[in-house]
Amino acid sequence: MAGIELLNFGFEFVEVFAFIVLATVGLAVIFGMMGIINLAHGEFILVGAYATTFAFAAGLPLPLAMLTGVVITAVFGLVLERFIIRHLYGRLLDSMVVTWGISLVMIQLVRIAFGNSAPGVGIPFGQLPVVDGPVYYLVLATIAVGVLGGLYALFAWTDFGVRARATMQDEETARSMGVDTDRMYMATFGIGSGLAGFAGALYAPVMTITPEYGTGFLVEAFVAVVVGGSSVIVGTILASGFLGSVNAAFTNLAGTFMGQVAMLVAAIVAIRLMPDGITGLLADWRENRGESR
């Protein structure tokens, strides 16, 4: 009995962890690397989901339909960056108001263009034998870990990653080193948008797709970014692990609703105790350790 409960908890954790990671990474890249709070993040996810579901309905195999969703969202993000977002760098409040406006306009446009719902996509891979849940959630968790690993490799090991981090730290100096910083901002925004579209595409088979589809991801995404702090990868991992554990534990004990409540309470306590997020606390700890040596 205890074994089954443990398995259920593990499965619940894996499911929530994957959801938080995939919902968050696009937002974390755009906020952490560029300082833009993208309140239209949910609608970027929406674009990915709609593009996936319509591509699938048109006859593309699911992986290709998802790829279509990612590409269309990335291109959508690049166009938006080119014409609107690039004028908002360094203007935090303005960027919030503008992206909120974009979010409202997009929801209504989708409603007008496609109605109140979109064609569904069946959950692939079937059910797990022991735990009550689809195999697909384990696939999502594997993909979430792969996305984190891929992002780490991109930003830590490649020339692009080093230049992107340098640009975010000191744009003027990066430009004077020969880096086309405008292109760097555009590419980073495109990656963040594509990741948001990826989340939308991956969850198209398991969530009902309506014009408000994106709002279902927003709470977890914003809470995880704030709790995680400024470091994109480490912050996302730690926040997703922490929030995922709390959510999974309380969901197992008292149901889904209490799991959500417990996660939000834990987030409030975490923000109260760690105003700069978990990675901010770790940075302070490292600094203090260095000073005391």
Place this chain on the structure above:
Amino acid sequence: MLEITNLHTSYGKTPILRDVDVRVDEGEIVGIMGKNGVGKTTLVKAVIGLLEADEGTIRFDGDEVTDDPADSRARRGIGYIPQGRDVFPELTVEENLRMGETINESNGDLQYEAVYDYFPVLEERREQDAGTMSGGQQQMLAIGRALIGNPDLLLLDEPSEGVQPSIVQDVTRDLERVNEELGTTILFVEQNLHVVQNLAERCYAIDKGTIVDELGSDRLESREAVTEYLAV
């Protein structure tokens, strides 16, 4: 190599540089000296392209670059070392050096070993975050970062600022070595008497945003001639 003609620059509506003419030939080490707030940094920023020229022209290697953005000028072969070093604090020493590879697309990059030969401390601290190093070490890193791209022209904004005197002497010697061994042309702005006298082969004096004098090697040896333009 570098020819600045009738350059006018401003911050908003406040004019800073007026009618500046500067010429630097290939292989030279040329200084621009002046007191605080006379337009030295503005001039360097205008040369690298971080500030737009209101009037006048800047030619580099025979081509006009006046309207080119900074990244384009760097890729053409200008290595820039900003005032206060401006290393990327959260990148490691090696990652900072890697950033210099974009400079001067036409020349091959220098080997990291060559840069470590000039500044051995960079090799010892290659995995360390640049922001945790001392001012002198950061200055060496900023120079090394620009050198990695093997630039034709090295542009330095007050290399002595915030660096302890013994390290300033080392940096001055290193820059002379770079000029001799790699043939890199150097243009620097400075208000430190020691650096001006020991590094420059020729020096312009700038005051209130305009070039007021040009000193050859003979006049540079005279402390009085130099201090006239510095707050010593």
